[in-house]
Amino acid sequence: MMFKSLTSLLLIIILGLTACSILIPGNPTESPSSGIEGYVTLGPICPGPVTVGDLNCHDKPYEAKISVMDSNNHLITRFETEEAGYFKVNLYPGTYILHPESGDPLPFASDQTVIVTDTQYTPVSIQYDTGIR
Numbered sequence: 001m002m003f004k005s006l007t008s009l010l011l012i013i014i015l016g017l018t019a020c021s022i023l024i025p026g027n028p029t030e031s032p033s034s035g036i037e038g039y040v041t042l043g044p045i046c047p048g049p050v051t052v053g054d055l056n057c058h059d060k061p062y063e064a065k066i067s068v069m070d071s072n073n074h075l076i077t078r079f080e081t082e083e084a085g086y087f088k089v090n091l092y093p094g095t096y097i098l099h100p101e102s103g104d105p106l107p108f109a110s111d112q113t114v115i116v117t118d119t120q121y122t123p124v125s126i127q128y129d130t131g132i133r
Helices: 002-021
Strands: 035-043 065-070 075-080 086-090 094-100 112-116 121-129
Touching (some): 035 094, 035 112
Antiparallel strands (some): 065 094, 094 112
16 A cells, blocks of 8 residues: 555646646757747739739739758748648747758749747748749
8 A cells, every 4th residue: 555655646646747848948858939930922924015004913922842951951841821822830949941842943942041049030031933924
């Protein structure tokens, strides 16, 4: 009986200490409070010169797949934007390379380097080129 009580007490202490360790700042299991957010657009939509005020020819939101690489070109994560082109991705502070997946050959978007700082979401704009001129 004494052994059972001691075992129960020890289990409670271990569980309590485990719960406390989750609250330690910098714990790798915590989600970062920083990252990137922004929009992806596709354009131009219309060929030739666009008439001022023509709303049909504005760049359109674009649903895209983006890879996030570290500065050594190792994959960190992949994400897909919403249909409306918006995205928000949690990332730890650091320097990242965004690699938009492109068509063959169009639409095309270039890689871009982004610096994420602590407790902030870095604004990002990704423009896919349709090739229409």
